[in-house]
Amino acid sequence: MVNLPVRLGSPAVAAPAGVPPVAPSRPLVEIEDLDFSYGVTPALKDITLGIEPRKVTALIGPSGCGKSTLLRCLNRMNDLIEGARITAGSIRIHGVDINQRDVDVIELRKRVGMVFQKSNPFPKSIRENIAYGLRLQGLRDRARLDEIVERSLRGAALWEEVKDRLGESALGLSGGQQQRLCIARTIAVEPEIILMDEPCSALDPVATAKIEELIQELRARYSIVIVTHNMQQAARCSDQTAFFYLGRLVEHAPTRDIFTNPANPQTEAYVSGRFG
């Protein structure tokens, strides 16, 4: 099985108390001159990209161009891969460089949630899947947990379908439901940014439509970065689109411009389906 990482979300680090609110013009996430390599193999070169708050940013590009790698940099999931490291440049969220030594990855990951390509609910009950992140933070109060479980499931448009079977195993849900459960699980810990790595690539069109609808609802409260292979999806749900090719950022512009009036001929070729 090819295990394509599907990541939803964007990394957001809460501004520490006392830091003035970011000026509206300043992007939430600022990626600057980023170089990244797996061991000796470079995967990203010279990426500079700003991600706006409360917007959906789509990352597109042919397979292997480094979209997932970039996404995983935003919540430092690449820390798990031996030899993988940022060789130059920086990523700042709310102005904080997330790769500094004193940054707590655990806090970072609470602020920057992630939804994977293949839905991966825990082999626990539906309720416990949602409560997991909260329990990690030491929340024990049953009533409060139930409240957040319900709110998160409603937020992921899953509540009506599962409200009578919260105690049942999450593995009994359909693929689309499982993916929405994963989204609910992510929003339960109240992230600021949600990274989604091809969240619909394993789903049928009906389930895909539901998730896209959900993304439209979530954009009001969260900043979303979504990797997708589906051009229509990028066109339908995103505000900004970034096109990557061979580890470089080729073009970043409002989605409409990318699809109707691309500045770069490679972008044009890709979005019109001539390669990739």
Next chain:
Amino acid sequence: MTEPSPTSQPPDPAVFPVHKRRLRLLGLTVEDCIQAFFGGNAVISVVVLGLITFFLVREGAGFLGQNRGNLSIYRLAGLEYVDHLRRQAEDHTALTRYLSDLRLRSLNALTGPGGMELEAANARLAAFDAFASGFEDAADPLRGLVSELSEVAAAIKTRHLVIEDKKEERRQLLAERKLEEAAAVVIPEIDFAAELRPIRDSLPAYRVVNRDLAARLGTLLAALPRLAAPEFQPRVDRFIALARDFLAGFPAIERDLEAWDHTRPVSAGEAFPAFVFGRDWLTASFWQDWYGIVPLLTGSFLVALVALCLAVPLGVGAAVYVNQVASAREQRLIKPGIEFISAFPSVVLGFFGIAVLGQALRALSQQPWLAWMPGFPYSERLNILTAGCLLALIAVPTIFTLAEDALNNVPRALKEASLALGASRLQTTVRIVLPASLSGIISAVLLGLGRVIGETMVVLLCAGNRIAIPDFSQGLGFIVEPVHTMTGIIAQEMGEVVRGSIHYRALFMVGLVLFVLSLSINYSAQHIVRRYRLPSS
């Protein structure tokens, strides 16, 4: 299936050449041969397994009949009757041992630091000594009676065995069709009732002995001298309670003797429990052989328990470390290291146990600062602990490898999902990875248990080979007692027994028990894995 062409001409193979063209050997294609080879191997292993099972069951089954005969003669020849008395005498001996233990403790207390001289202390205990020897001597008549009757019963049994031998001889002669010689073999009949008369007639004498004993012990107990040290009072009280229990049991013994009937048949239903619940394994004895598996089963079980108590934390802990924490370099170092342990031949481990570990553990147990450990200090070098430690070494690679596999089988996606929600590595391991791999880990432990239960050489060399149920009254102290095990006894005795004898068959029964045990352990391990396997991976 193809429609016949309207012209009904045969199809031309050159136009659409899809027909099989294969090399054939004796009508078989190469593929058939390869298939037959693998299928044949599978069939052979199943057949061999079946044959072994059949052989074990057949050899073992004969045991039940033979043991029934063994128990019948025990009753017929009056051994059972005499054993009632013997048990009484032994209970009495146990009480006198309790007294001498008490005396030793008192003496130590009296002569301890700042205490009195040895002679003065002995003088202080003179009254107690008089009591103790009076107590001991009181049972002399009983012991005399026991040894007298023992001789009678043993003689009857010997005659019976001689006759059995003759019967066997005649059977063989008949089988060889030597009819005349067979007829010449004289087989005298034993009139058991008559032979047993001296034993039965001793009942009135026994009653007198018994009443006497009860009276003397009663008088002695009433005038039990006080021990100087008050801290021994609980022990004295305990002794009095034990002695009163002993006395209270007398009428029951008399009733048993009266009701005893040598003709009561030993049912087939008695031979099996005598094996499964029998607390004695006693062979080649002058008196009576017993084939009870309990001491061996307990021995195997206790050694395995100690081994698992050590091996499970080590094996599972190492697996968790290697799988969840270690860097790739550490993994490359630790994994082969642990797996390498299983390369030691177990006889080498056993030798190491005798020469090094047993010595070292005993020396350790004699350190004063370890005296709080149960059973420490001890003097038997070879015991449950020594064997258990070595068996742990044997179980660790099995448990480690299988547990590591189980941890590895937890989908990476689950781990990533947990980390992405803000879990630490430790939280992910404890809350996600371990629960998800629990069934695999349990089955790893079970397979480790199977490995340990079946291991022979180490226990034979290091468990101490004393056939006895350990004394659990001292709490955990039992772990430094020597035991014998099921595997050990088979290895030790199988070479010396006469083929077809009851002893030989008893060993097969032990083997059968071992086989069933291992089979069920392996089965449950597989069952657990299958039942709780993660649906996705």
